[in-house]
Amino acid sequence: MQGTKITSTPLAGRRAGVLGSGRSGQAAARVLHAMGAAVRVVDKDAARLASVYDGTKEGGLFELVSGEHEPAQFAGLDLLVVSPGARVRDIEPFLPADLPVISELELASRQVQEPAIAITGTNGKTTTASLTDFMLRRAGKKVFLGGNIGTPLSEYLLTEDRADVIVLEVSSFQLQHCETFRPRVGVLLNFSPDHLDYHASLEEYLEAKLKLFENQTGEDVALIDQTLRGEIEKRGGVAARVEWLTTEIDFSTPHLLGAHNRQNLEAAWKAVREMGVSEEDARAAAYDFEPPPHRLQIVANKRGIIFIDDSKATTVDSLVAALKAMDRPVRLLAGGKYKGGDLEALRPLLAEKVRSVGLFGGAREVFEKAWTGAVPVFWEETMTKAFARHMAEAEEGEAILLSPATASFDQYKSYAERGNEFRRLAEEA
Known part of the structure; x- marks a missing residue:
């Protein structure tokens, strides 16, 4: 645990599996090991698994299993962590009925103490997360920016550096297998049909997105696209304080094109306001901000x-x-x-x-x-x-x-x- 933020071993004596050997899977495996678990990494692709772990010190820490999925790969596990993009329904026939399945985001969030701003939506997540990060940094805050934007939250746990605020871009893949994840500010920018090659239905996709607000309380904030108001209210609302997002913000942003970016800007401002950023600092940051590559x-x-x-x-x-x-x-x-x-x-x-x-x-x-x-x-x-x-x-x-x-x-x-x-x-x- 030296050199990490993990201060206890809640999984000592337990056996945990990780499905997938990409960046999120690698980070999750290291976190599970630091938490005391015996770790098994499962990946269909033997070449990919070998390219990650062959000859590395970490490879010796984990049990590495490749090949077509079968019950033996998941037998004896007390917990399974799935990487983003790994469809659990594809492996369900091979899983023990009582095996808990969580995402890498859920695993890491259980150890994180800092307040989090979590941003999801079909479109605009990366721009809004980057703008939120930019505003916070311009106001002098120390920020960890991660999640679906590139750096898994688990990697934050594996360093000693401390942030004032965690900013996360989160996808439906990550949210679907969350149980306790509770951001201080949850942002749902929009919703439209997407990822139906992954999700079984549009309803499943929406349910995954709405998990963002499932564990929030009245002390938290939910920033939600106003066009989803009817859908949210039909489902009984959310426990957090809700603010509905529009495109009516008057900040000047010469490098951001389009009305949709006005809403992204409003979401970023209202999120950082909850972390003590002044309107003056937010306006100055918005004026200087340039969009991430490949986004208008x-x-x-x-x-x-x-x-x-x-x-x-x-x-x-x-x-x-x-x-x-x-x-x-x-x-x-x-x-x-x-x-x-x-x-x-x-x-x-x-x-x-x-x-x-x-x-x-x-x-x-x-x-x-x-x-x-x-x-x-x-x-x-x-x-x-x-x-x-x-x-x-x-x-x-x-x-x-x-x-x-x-x-x-x-x-x-x-x-x-x-x-x-x-x-x-x-x-x-």
């Missing part, structure tokens, strides 16, 4: 044409927000691994905002069926070719916008890789 980020300006990287727009709703933020005619780049959503409903907005759509990669038939006739649409195999066609037609005063409304995994390892390629194309244009 202007990456180049050539011959009067601006190039906007919104590769993080992996849902139809995020594309809608991007188009509504545009104040000039758009040449749109879209397509990839389609995750669902009503594309046909965008036809009026496309007609209003878009000069032409360049599709690339997967889901061609879905997009063409939904959009043909509303606006000129063409398809190319790669983004490079679609970008080139847009450049041949683009005029001064227009924008070339990458806002794919899809996941990237048909052609790219991540939305970041997709966005970086767009940036390269823009810089070389």
Whole structure:
């Protein structure tokens, strides 16, 4: 436990499993070991498991199990910690009936004493978490920023550094298997269909999001998109003090485009206000803040044409927000691994905002069926070719916008890789 924030061994003599050997799984395994447990790491992919632990000191601390899932992998465990993205329903047939299953977020939060701001929503989580972190730091607070944004909360426990405030971006994957997680401020920015390739239904996805507020009390704050008010009240409300989020904040933010970012800004301000940040400090931070990469980020300006990287727009709703933020005619780049959503409903907005759509990669038939006739649409195999066609037609005063409304995994390892390629194309244009 030396060099960590873990001061007791509540799992001494117990056997705990970790499903997945990615960054969250690795951190969870180390935390479980520090808490006294004998740890078994389970991953289907033997090569991945070996690449993480082969020859490392930590590898000798854990029992490493790979191969197709079977009951023996989970036998004898007192607790199972699942990494984000690991679907529990896929392994349920192999689990003992009474085996507790929790997320890495739940595991770590049980040891964290500092007040937490936890931010979720279908879209805007990373921007809002980053803005919240920026405001707190500008006000002189020590902050740990983590969760779904990149650094697992468990890694915070494995250091001696202390924060005044914990800021977490949390996903439905992490929340679904939480039991006691209680943020001082919980933020639900919005909700729309997404991750239906992971969740069994839209209702399950919503229930996972609402777990954010399940353990809050009247001493806590819930900041919730006003469009969800009816849904929240229908379910009996939440115990925390609720403030409904709008887009009516008057802070100046020259680098944040679009009405949806006004709501993200309002959420960040109301969250940090609970941690003692003054309005003066919050306003100054908002003015200087620039969005994280790949989120309506202007990456180049050539011959009067601006190039906007919104590769993080992996849902139809995020594309809608991007188009509504545009104040000039758009040449749109879209397509990839389609995750669902009503594309046909965008036809009026496309007609209003878009000069032409360049599709690339997967889901061609879905997009063409939904959009043909509303606006000129063409398809190319790669983004490079679609970008080139847009450049041949683009005029001064227009924008070339990458806002794919899809996941990237048909052609790219991540939305970041997709966005970086767009940036390269823009810089070389």
